[in-house]
Amino acid sequence: MGFKRRREPHNVDVKLVELYEDLASEKDDIRLKAAQGLVSQFTPDKNPADEQIKKVLSRLFRGLCSSRKAARIGFSIALTEILTQVFTSPRETSRFGFADALKLWESQSNSSGSESGQEQRDHLFGRLFGAEAVIKSSVLFQPTVPFEHWSQVIDLVFELAQKKPWIREECGWIIYQCIYDLAGRKMDNKYVEVALERLCSHDLARSPEGISIWLAAKDMFPEATFPSKVWKHDDPLDTKERSSLSKIMKESGAGASESENKTNAAKSSGVWNSKLHFAWDAVLSRTSLESKEKSKKSRLSFADFWVEVVDNGLFAAASSDERKYWGFLLFSRLINDGAAQQASHTFTKNLMRCLANQLAVEDRYLHRMAVKAAKAIQTRVSREPEFAAVAIRGLMGTSGTLNFDQATKTKTVEKIVAEANHEALEEIVPFFEKLIQNPGTTDEKTSATNRQFVAGLLLSIVRSKASATEGDSENLQASLEQILSIFVRFAYFMDTGKGPSAPEPALSSATQEMLRNRINSCLNSLISNQKFAATLPYAVVKQIRDGAKSGEYGKFIIEIDDKLQDSVKAAFKSLKKLSGKEKKEKGMAAFKLLYSLTLMQVYNGDADAVSMLDELEFCTTKFLGDKETKKEDAGDASDALVEILLSFASKQSQLFRRMSEQVFGAFATQITENGLESLISILEAKESLAGQQEMFDEDDGEGEEEDGSDAEMMDVDEDELDSDVEVVEAGDAKSDSDSDDDEEEEEEEDEENAQEVAAFEAKLAEALGQHGADGEGEDSDADMNDDEMDELDDKLVQVFKARQQQSSQRKDKKDARENMVNFKNRVLDLLEIFVKKSHSRLLALDLLLPLLRLSRRSSVKQVATKANNVLREYTKVCKGNALPKIEDDEQAEALWELLKSVHKEASHSGPMGHANACSQASLLVTKVLVAHDKDAIAGVVDVYAATRKDQLMSKKCHVQPSFFSEWNNWCVSASKQLK
Incomplete structure (x- = not known):
């Protein structure tokens, strides 16, 4: 191993060198192609020579010890196949047997001890991959191969597991997988029995790997003879082993016996791995199964296992962050893939406490893992909405935190309930x-x-x-x-x-x-x-x-007197009638809604709701009467209905706004001239305290105070506040007005405040007289008698009272302005509905002048813009046959006057958008007149001519050029039809 064999240049097989090179490629297809090319040279029909076999096996075993990333994968594949091809078929003439191959594996993967740390690591992994290739080749299980070779391989694998703790899991995985392979081949029990015996002799039975191998053997080979006195009832998952199991699965080493700890220090993996040990899957898959076998009656249930091993083990208060990390991995895995019943048992006390704590603070070590766990729950609910019930009970139940979202500063629970089916x-x-x-x-x-x-x-x-x-x-x-x-x-x-x-x-x-x-x-x-x-x-x-x-729920907390009770009873009778007719008659559902919400106001203690109920009763009687009565009384009923809806629209509640719009939409086509006038009168009211006093009686102040209860002190949900209570844009036109307007009004308010402060200080000084506030007057307070002191006190009380009244009046003015602006916005919303539903009615033209005047006069840009938008929407839908139709000369005469009034309005100087709105209104009236009588165009030209003359001759006429340019454009497009 410490030297390289010299090769003669003429003996180099270039093709073979290329195959070995390709086996180490990081590309799968290249590795597989090279493996196929090499293996094809060692098939039985090629009858390879012993020297050739020895040479290629030596090269492949040595290649397994390479540090190149993909070398072990490619060489392992080729080695497995070549071992299978060479040793599973009889080779009578060969002297190179399987025992020789095993010796070659040992020698090529053996380290001398003088190598560097990395080289030793490579050799250990080379031996591991070699063992895997030998086992996967199935040669060990051939009848011609001595059984002792199986024992030899098993010993080498377990010895390897003992050498370095970081390789122990891989060694265990090879044997664990082999158990299933043996069962698939229906091998004799002796193979498993030897594996278990060697597992115990190497002191690895009470380790995560040992538990996995034992459980696999127990399932696949139940008739095999298991080593005694290792586990209670020969089962690692026996209830009496729960404490040991917990310690072993944490890889703490505490689960081993005293003799085991002295003999072998490799009980713990030594180096923390961010990936879950395969033993967790081996154990979890068995605890989740309910077995009726007698031997498994005392086996831990999944719930007990989770509490003991995971919650009290990995998530114990004293447990390390690394152990809790594993716990979160397990939790996320079961949330993602576990059955709903199984997943429901994972929301345990220690885990939930850790999850909440880690979610709450971003810089905590396990925050990202906690976020992933929370998202896993949400993802499962999105995929499986019925899982929301399990998640909510887990997060907010006994083991969780009732106010989970608040405690964790997330919207986990809120998102989950939104997905629930x-x-x-x-x-x-x-x-x-x-x-x-x-x-x-x-x-x-x-x-x-x-x-x-x-x-x-x-x-x-x-x-x-x-x-x-x-x-x-x-x-x-x-x-x-x-x-x-x-x-x-x-x-x-x-x-x-x-x-x-x-x-x-x-x-x-x-x-x-x-x-x-x-x-x-x-x-x-x-x-x-x-x-x-x-x-x-x-x-x-x-x-x-x-x-x-x-009295089913206890005492009713709202006080309702007898007179009001009568109105409520009558209302419910009408509701019952409406319920019977809502499917047959249009608008009855809207009436039912209006009745219901008015009754809600009664139950909320609104004094105005009583009179509204009576008015509703009047409307219902008229609308539900016989056909003749309906026609006669529909106008009065419609007018009363508008007043009721305006009462709702005036409130600063989005609920009443929506309801008024919905009901108004159902009856918009029945609005009369009086009803429309009620709406218009609000647009023309002043945006001030005087305007409010004109529109509302004194009792309305109480109603407004009551309406504001949607934003009570307890209601801290910002999203809800935004939707429940519509913010009034007034005064400084907070969201829609120009910043210039804001600055202007702030300057005016500051100046007004400064003047008030100066006036207050002057009156205070006058009241104090010689006894100045700084105490430096000629006479001191000590020189004043009791009468003078009383007189001074009275003067001071008057000054401060006047100051307080002045401050209160200023607030009243501001509030009144905001209320009026809000009310006008709501009315404009209703009018927008009206023009969409009733634009073809001649009555709708009565809106033109009020909208134009509001566009010009309103001090709030948002209101002016909204008025222009309503008018634009009106002119947009009035086309072709949708134009209002004139029925008699009186109506035509009224329209001529309207056209002149629009032109007069156009002559006023107004904000941006006003001139365009005037032009649109003028052209709309023109279209209606011309549609009634083509000859009317001559009169329209005269009106425009008179306006042009005023523009040239009068200093008071401020009509914009666009007013005439748009008229000219219309004339060009209309000339063909007029001719």
Whole structure:
């Protein structure tokens, strides 16, 4: 081994050299082709000579000791096949036998001890790969091959395992695989018995490799004679071996006997490997099987094995990070590939504590492994939605953390519940109900936080399922109703009993308010789906009513007097009628929704909701009357309906906004002139405190305060705040206005504040008189008598009171402005629906001037832009046959006046977009007039001419050039039709 044999130049076989070179190639196809080429020279029909065989085997065994990356793979393949070809067929004339080949393997892979560390490592791996090739060639199992050779190979493999701990696993794997190969060949038990005997004699039985080999032998050769006194009942997985098993699987060496520890220090692998030992698969695959064999009655179940070996072993508090790393690998593997029942047992106490701790802090050693484990759960749920139930119980159950997402600063649970299907929800929703009932702590503050977290998860489920398709909605309906039922139970009722169903601790008023807001948030998402909008809001109010009657959930916390109770009863009667007609008559489902949400307002203690119920009753009576009555009263009912919807639209809640839009859309074609005027009057109101006082009575202030409850102190979910409460853009036009406007208003506010401060200081100085605040006046406070002191106190009280009133008034002005801007935005949303549904009605043209004036007058850019957008949408849909039609001369005369008013509006100086909006409005009226009478074009030209004249002659006329250029463009396109 320490020298190279000299070769004569003329003896070099170039082709053979190339084959050996190709065997070490890193490309699979080149290696395989070279192996085939070499093996083909040693088939029985070629009858190779002994010297040729010895030479090639020597070269291949030596090649296994090469440090080149792919050499061992290529040489091992060729060696296995050549051994098979040469020694499985009778060769009577040959003197080179299999025993000679084994000696050659030993000599070529033996190290003298003087080599470098890397060279020794290469020789050890060469011997290992040689053993694998010898065993895989099946020569050892030929009848002509002495049985002693099998013992010899086994001894060499186990001796190799003892030499270096880092090669022990590979040696064990070869024998482990061989057990299955022997079973496949139906070999005699003696082969396995020798392997087990040598395993014990080399003190490797109580090692991960030894356990694997033993278990494989037990399964494949149950009739074989096993070494005694190694394992209880000859089974490493016996319940009485659980402690030893745990220590061995951790490779701590503590599982070995005292004599074993003294004899052999190779019990532990010595060098940590980031890959899982194959023994884990060998053990796990057997603990997951339920066997009824008598000998296996005392075998560890998977759950017991996981708790003892993994949770109390790898994830023990004192366990190293490297052991916990293996634990995460095992957990991820079982989550990915294990059966759902098996995976459900892996969410154990120590593991879950470690997972939460590592997820929470990014710079922790195992953070990335924890993230992979969490993602493995999410991936399994995405692939198998019913697994969500297992995951939720594991993460939030007894061994997990109720507020897992908050503790880990992730959205793991939230994402999982969003993926859950209806089968999983059937388990998850009742589980969450129990967590709200009993949040796992008696501390009121912590229990409130836990309940809020669970309520947020229930809301996440609703939001994720709100857009379900028609087919899925049928399956999800029951779960969604159950979620709303849970909220109703805990939001509106107080169970003060001591029974198993009573919440412990009792829910605080703040928590109940939070749950009521969650109901609004749920309905806000659900009403966008027509299937849910027609059923779930009604189901909620019906459950509240039934629960209040029966007392099933405890005391109803909302006070309802007799008069209000009568209105509620009447409303439910109307709801019952609507439910019977909603499939036959258009708009009844929208009415049902409106009734349901109005009743929700009643149950939330809104005083205005009572009058709204009465107005709704009036509308319902008119709309559900006989055919003749319907026609006569439809206008009054429509006007009343608009007022109700405006009442909802004025509230700063997205739920009421969506509901008002949905109901308005169902009845938009029935809106009358009075109803439209109600909408227009809001657009023309001032964006100020005076405008608010004009639009609302004094009671509205209370309603506004109540509406703001969607953002209560407990509700800390930012995503929910964004969707539940629509932020009002006003004053500084926070999100949509130009930065210039922001700076301007801030400067004005600063200047106003400075003036107020100066005025306050002046009044304070005047009140103090000679007794200045700095105490340096001619007279000190000590010189003042009691009357003078009282007089000074009165003056100071008046000054500070005036200051407080001034500050309160400033806040009132700001709030009023924000309310008016919000209200106008909501009305513009309704008008956009109106123009889409009723653009062909002549009535819709009444919107042109109010929209143009709003575009010019509004101090908030967002409102002005939105007004222009509504007008643009209107003119966009009014084309061809969709144009409003004039029916008589009176209507035509009104349109001529409208055209002139639009031109007058165009002459005002306005913000960007106003001029274009005026032009669009003018052209729309022109199209309507010309469509009614082509000769009307002459009059339109005169109107444009008069406006052009004003532009030239009047300083007050600020009409933009684009107004006329767009008119000219229209004339060019319309000239052919007019002629």
